[in-house]
Amino acid sequence: MSDDQVQHRPVRRRRVFYIPGYDPIHPRRYRELYRTEGAAQAQISGYVLTLCPKPRGKTYGWTVDAVIGGAEVAAQIDVLVWSDIVRDSMSGSVPATYWQLVRTAWTYIASGALRRMMWLRKGPVIAALYPVGMLLLQLLVALLLGSLAAGVLGLIPATGRVRMVLALLSWGIWAAAIVATLRWFKKKDGRFFAYYLMHDYAYAARWNGANPAALETRMAEFADRVATALSQDLDEVLVVGHSSGAHLGVSILADLHRDGRVPATGPSLSFLSLGQVVPMVSFLKDASRLRRDLHFLSQQKMPWVDVSAPGDGCAFALCDPVSVSGVEPANKRWPLVISAAFTQTLSPERWNALRWKFFRLHFQYLCAFDRPGDYDYFQITAGPLTLGDRYRGRAPSASRIDVAASKYTDMAA
Structure with a gap:
């Protein structure tokens, strides 16, 4: 990760936008998951994390006050809700x-x-x-x-x-x-x-990889909310996409960059994709919009870190979503593909308890690790470092897969 790709800036105020995967459950589950797992990670890693529900309004989320490494950080986390579309x-x-x-x-x-x-x-x-x-x-x-x-x-x-x-x-x-x-x-x-x-x-199969109209409308609303945050007095705006939410995040952020809605002097904008399943969509015939967005976003200066683990059987672990989709440009910068290495970051006892709970493991990226490595969801979302600074100089996983495999590589105009 070269110096021209990230900005050095301490974080005191952060806005996080979390995009869930294909999930019909009320976003309350993500607040409760953050509360319980964040408290567990704070106790393991020796920092302070305090969560408060956000006042009722048009959006659902919570606020976090953290003291990590002696630095005080305030974060507001919003869930970009599309569970109603999923339920329908x-x-x-x-x-x-x-x-x-x-x-x-x-x-x-x-x-x-x-x-x-x-x-x-x-x-x-x-x-x-x-x-x-x-x-x-x-x-x-x-x-x-x-x-x-x-x-x-x-x-x-x-x-x-x-x-x-x-x-x-x-x-x-x-x-x-x-x-x-x-x-x-x-x-x-x-x-x-x-x-x-x-x-x-x-x-995904119903539209052969294209986004239905209702989802495109919701994604445009999400983009507006991220753009509003980029005009505020913040140090970092972090978009997190989990599972199917990862490819939604790719398109939302590509639209923001393409439309000139990312100010050069605003907060640092970062993207964290977790347990992505991009090939399930990008390999389909009509996913030309997603393939175009992957191609475009991989060239931007915005830090994009993709985290997965071979132990997660529901994700395309360590598969570079841009490269395997066959749309890697010559000047590709991102994503930085790294492993959460469940077999190393979870104790043998914890790993044995979880290894056959496939759906639970797919959410482990949002949970506490009892032997944490350099991936810590709570330090990323509530700590004093931007995503770019946290992974500055980090080499990609040696086990990453970056060979083009998709039959369809055409991109939307």
Whole structure:
């Protein structure tokens, strides 16, 4: 990271904009996660972190007062909410979800995207195939239970019209048992995550990687809020994109730079992407807008640090999102791809407790580490260093993957 790419400036006041992934849950969960995990990290690392809810208003967030390394820092953290859009996309019936399964599988397989993503990381591809397998298994169980329920009537000896009536009843029972079983599975999806993940992957596949109009409108609103913060008396404006929120952050920040809305004399603007799944979108045919934004943003002077970990099976760990998407420019500066190295930054006891909790590990970037390395979410969002200064001179991970793998590399004009 060269000196002309970042500004040296101590941080006393920071504004953080957190962009969640595809998540229908109220953003309150992120405040509570920050509160509990921040307190745990502060105790482990020996600093002070105090959180207060933000007054009710149009936006949801909280404020943080921290004393880290003897420096006092005040941060305001806002969640850029799109959970309502997510909920609307998940409102389909059971049959609609199975139709999504067929359509989504066809989109990723026929386009070759699934095969090419397998070249990078098998973990997120397996995670993508999981809901397909689980939903098919649920359908199989429903069919078997329906057949068993209907078969009971077949044991009743009958002839003539009675036999016809029993046959009709058996078909009705068969259908009712299937419907009841599939509805039960959907009701219990908080345990299986099949419907949730199916809706997640179907959301990108439905538009072949393009953003639907409602999401583009919301992203423009997010960009306006970031632009407003850049005109305020702050030391740093930090945008954090987690999971699917990472590629939203790429496009939002690319728009701000392209439109000349990043003042040269304003606060430092930084971007932190965590557990990104960019190839799930950028490898699709109509993701030309995202590919253009990746190409453009990678050339800007704004610090962009991409953090992931091979232990996170839901992310494209250590895959440079610009390079693997096939849009790396000759003068590429960013992102700096580094590993959160869960097997090193979590104690053996903690790692053993979490290693098979795949969805929990996908959120570990927002949590405390009992053996922290140079990645500390709370020091990044509430500490005295800008993102650029914190990682100045940091070499990228030696295990990063930066080979172009996408079939589609065209970019929007």
